Amino acid sequence: MVLVLSPVISFKPTHRTKGRCYVTAKPLHFPSRYTGPTVADVGERAVTLAIQRMAPSSRNGDDAAVLATPAPNTRTVVSTDVLVEGRHFSLDWSSAEEVGRKAIVQNFADIEAMGARPIAALLGLTMPGHTPLNFVQRLIAGMWDKTLQHNSELVGGDLARADTLIVSITAIGILGGSSPALTLDRARAGQRLVASGPIGYSAAGLALLRHYGRASVPAGFAPLIDAHCAPTLIPGRGVIARATGATAMTDNSDGLIVDLTTMARRSNVRIDLDSAAITPDSLLRKAGDHLGIDPWSWVLTGGEDHTLLATTTSDAPSGFRTIGRVHRTHAAAHVTIDGCHPTYTAGWESF
C-alpha cells in the first residue's frame, strides 16, 4: 500500500530582526561542575551507553525507532528545532539539565501548537571532544525529565563531533480525530485570542542574566530566570484547546507581535491585543526598573516563552486567558494593540 503524503512544509518564515545573540569565547568552556572524563576520553560507545542509562529503554540501538501502532484516525505531526550554544542558549547561565529541558519544551510546544500530543523525541547532538561526559549525562537527564512529564520518550538520536555544541531535537506527536490541526491560517474574525502562560518573562530573564550573571541576579526574579532557562509547557494544553473549539494556534517563540503577525497574515485577519490583558505585571515592571528597560519591549518582542496563543469562538479553554480579539482586516496593519500600531515589533532573526 502506498501512502501519499500531503504536501506539507514547515520551515517557519519569520520577520525577525537581529536581537538575541550571545557571544561566547572559543573554545567552548564548560563550567567547573562538569568534570571527569570527556567524550573524547571515553569514546562514542561509552557516551551512547551513558545516554541509554540516563534515558533507559528496553529496546535500543537499531537503525531506526519503531513507534507504537497509532490509534485509528490519528495523524503524525513532526517538527524540528536546532539550539546552538552561544546563540539559543548559553552555558554561562544555563545548566545542562536546563538546556535539555528547554530543548524538549521548545519542540513539544510546536507539537502542542497544532493541537497534537507529543509522543517521542529524537536527539542530534554535536559537541567538541572536550565535552565532559557528565555534561552529556545531565543534558539527557533534563530531556528525560521533560519527555517523561509529557508521557513521551527519547526514542533515538545521533552523536557527532563539532566545535560548536548544538542540540537538535525532532519532536513527533499524534493528532487525534479528524478535525483539522490548529494551523496558522484558521483564525477567524469574531474570535477571541487566548494565551496559556507568561508573556515577556523569558526575555526579561535573559536581560537580567546578561546584566548580572546567573549568580548575581537580585532576589525575587527567579520566575523570570526560570522562564528563560527552563520554560514550562503544561502537557495537553494544545489538545484541550483543540477539543474545546480553538481553530488556530501558535506558540510565542519569536516574539508576540512577530508570531501573531504570521498568524494574522496567514489567516488574512487583524488581531487586536487588549493592552490591559498583556500589560507588564509587577515583576516585569520591577525588572524593567532595575535595568532601565521598558518592560513592554519584552512583552511585545521577547518570544521564547513558548506560551500557546490560540483563537477560538468559545470561551477561553481551561488554563487560557483572553488577551485579544480577531477582526476583519481593513489595512496593512495585521496586529494592533487597542486598535493602534504596536510600539515594538521586532523579533528573532537567525542570520
Next chain:
Amino acid sequence: MVLVLSPVISFKPTHRTKGRCYVTAKPLHFPSRYTGPTVADVGERAVTLAIQRMAPSSRNGDDAAVLATPAPNTRTVVSTDVLVEGRHFSLDWSSAEEVGRKAIVQNFADIEAMGARPIAALLGLTMPGHTPLNFVQRLIAGMWDKTLQHNSELVGGDLARADTLIVSITAIGILGGSSPALTLDRARAGQRLVASGPIGYSAAGLALLRHYGRASVPAGFAPLIDAHCAPTLIPGRGVIARATGATAMTDNSDGLIVDLTTMARRSNVRIDLDSAAITPDSLLRKAGDHLGIDPWSWVLTGGEDHTLLATTTSDAPSGFRTIGRVHRTHAAAHVTIDGCHPTYTAGWESF
C-alpha cells in the same frame, strides 16, 4: 485516547576506531561556484522562502508538519543522522547537491533497514553567515531530488547560524502490516546473509579523493567517487526484503565487520562471510594498486556504502545477492570470513 509508546531508543552503539576524519581550514571556504548573496545578506526569511521554492509545497510554515492519515495497521519509524562538514563530508570534493542527496540517502537507508518505507524528512541546517544562498539552494535541490525518488518529501526544518556547516536529517517512515520490523536481534542460525549494493566502494572513493582531489582522480574511477559523494539507495529494497522473508537488516554505514558484529552480537549468532562473494572486484583492485592500499580494508572496514545487509531463510530477495551464512555461535568470534577471523575489523568512531 492515550497512546503508549513502546520504549525504543536507537542511539547506535558502535565499535568505531578513529578513521575517516577530514581536516578543514577555518573559516569554512565555499568553492567559487557558490556565489552571490550570502544567507547573512538576505536574512532568514529569504533563505526560508528560497528553500520553499526549491522544495515546493502547498502548505508551509506552520509550527509542525501534519502527515497524512496512515493506513490501518502501520507503524511510524523514525531515525536521525547528523552530517558535519569536515567530518562526514567535505566541500573540498562534494558538491552541495551531492551533500543533500547523501544526507537523504544515509537517513532513508536507516528506514529501509527496518523494512519500512521513507515518507518524509525534516532538515536542521546550521551554517555560517557567509554561506552563499545558492549553496543552500543547491543543497536543497539535492535533497528534493532524492526525496522525490522515494515518493517522499521534505516536510519541515529549522535554520540556525553556527561556524560549522551541519546537516541534520530526521527521516520518517511507515512500516506496513503486523510482522516485526527488521531489527538487529532477529538473525537466526541457518539463514543466508544477503546484500544489495556495493561494499567498499565509498571508502575507495574517499581514499582516491584524499589522494588526488576531485578534479585529478584518474579516469575510470567514477563509480567509486559517486559511491562516496552521492551513494545510491534503490527505493523499496528494504520493504521487498521484509515481504519475502528477511528477519534482520542493517545498512553498511560504519564498516562491514562493525555493522555485522552489532547484528551478530544482538542476535547471539556468528555471521560467516563468503570471501568469494565479497572479494574486491577489478575496480577496487585497480584503485588499491594506484594507492598502494589493500582493497580488502575498504571492503571490511569502509562503511558509508549504505548497502542493505539482511538475513533470510528464503532465497536472496530481488536485487540482493548472498554473501554469507548465519551460524550458531561457539566462541567470542561473531563475524568470520570463511570461518576465520577477519584481517581488518576497524570502523567509524565519532570522538
